[in-house]
Amino acid sequence: MKLAIIGASPGQMYLCKKAKEKGIETISIAWEKGAVCKDLVDKFYPISITEYDEILRICQEENIDGVVSNASDKTSEQVAYVAEAMGLHCTKRSVIQVTRDKTITREISQNVDGLTPIRFYNYKGGASLFLPCVVKPVPGAGKRGVSFVNTEDEFSDAIRYANAEPHTAILIEEFINGREVSVESISFEGKHYVIQITDKDTTGAPHFLELAHHQPSTLCKDVQDKIRFTVPNLLSAVGFENGATHIELKIDQYNNLYLIEINARGGGDEISNQLVELSTGYDYVGAMIDVALGIFKEPVIPEHNYSGVYYLCQQTADKIPFFLSSITKSWLVELTMDFDRIEFNNATRNRDRNGFLIYKSDHKITETD
Incomplete structure (x- = not known):
């Protein structure tokens, strides 16, 4: 069997090693700079993970049986794009995009059995509608751009902090102590x-x-x-x-x-x-x-x-x-x-x-x- 691993950063190292242990042929596709997994796979393609169609072409040409990545938001959507196009096991790209949008996931979670709903809204300007709250970019991970807010002065600082990160919107949500x-x-x-x-x-x-x-x-x-x-x-x-x-x-x-x-x-x-x-x-x-x-x-x-x-x-x-x-x-x-x-x-x-x-x-x- 042949496996494509998207990305070659340290986060993908265990995938590369594990695939080798399992006797699976591997290819890795990633930007060459910092590609620490380059020598852990059978074949390496030095291509940016943003080159969706080129990566798909390579995977089709290699006739892969599966595509995977781990611990990276940047590569998860690319994995879904390739796998979905090739009819391989995956979660649809549209679903991956939903999970990366904190506003949409928050809306969905309001009606999930077992979860307690909270107040939230997308920031459009002005003061916060409630305090205390948490301010965060709608996309993103690793606590980037996230702040707790207890006062209006802190709210202004938190908006500036969130704006320093790439985002399409800012989510304001109720702070839960626990x-x-x-x-x-x-x-x-x-x-x-x-x-x-x-x-x-x-x-x-x-x-x-x-x-x-x-x-x-x-x-x-x-x-x-x-x-x-x-x-x-x-x-x-x-x-x-x-x-x-x-x-x-x-x-x-x-x-x-x-x-x-x-x-x-x-x-x-x-x-x-x-x-x-x-x-x-x-x-x-x-x-x-x-x-x-x-x-x-x-x-x-x-x-x-x-x-x-x-x-x-x-x-x-x-x-x-x-x-x-x-x-x-x-x-x-x-x-x-x-x-x-x-x-x-x-x-x-x-x-x-x-x-x-x-x-x-x-x-x-x-x-x-």
Whole structure:
């Protein structure tokens, strides 16, 4: 079988390696600059991922059996374009576009069984219609352009901050106070499987920068069961059929569920590439490939471990001793950090962070371990 992988950034590395392990012939299509996956595939085409028709032509010429990408909003729509044109397993491009439009997904989510509706509107100018609120660009991910607002002065600053990001509109939505989680799922031919629920540590207001992720979630069983019931309803409501999704939710003190956003891809921050398999033993990246090739089998979760990732930035500089001591620990999976020259940014977006630590253990790892 032959698989096309769109993109060659670090986020696609695990797809390339996994396909090789499975004995699948691979081609990669991406801009050559920064293409770290170039040597991990059988054939590499140095073409921008924005060249939709040229990529389709190549995939048709190569007679591929599936097309896939992961952890990238930029490549998910291209994957759908190629797969749909070639009659391969995918979620339709129009549905991918819907999931990237936070206003449309918000409208759909208002009537999904299991989700609690919230107030929202597209900004047209003037003062906010309600406070507190969250201001965010309608497209986008990685917390780019997102701000919490509690006063009118903060609202003006938040609009300017959102306007610094590429967008077609700005969404204003009610702020929900509560815990934030993400839900990692896989879908095949319209049937949806929740694989894991991830707890998130963030900076909170104003920009909600993600500082750590931990699996499994510590939410009580009733709430986790509610999430596992609700997420398939949501995915069916938006028309999602095939592939991985990373859905962000808020849970308030009354255990009501609120949608933050739908991402039609595996989670970034090593969630889909490493954490899910570390905590469950389920080959999540391999499952993405199987979906694309149309050979997917119903998931079996063989293990129940703890895994997580901690990030370094100015807000977590006090964790440097924890990072340093982790080098000798049996639970350490990966550590990325420049110990000779650490320049901490005052991070406001996920891409501003300076390094990370990944663990796997029989318990949640904290600074006391």
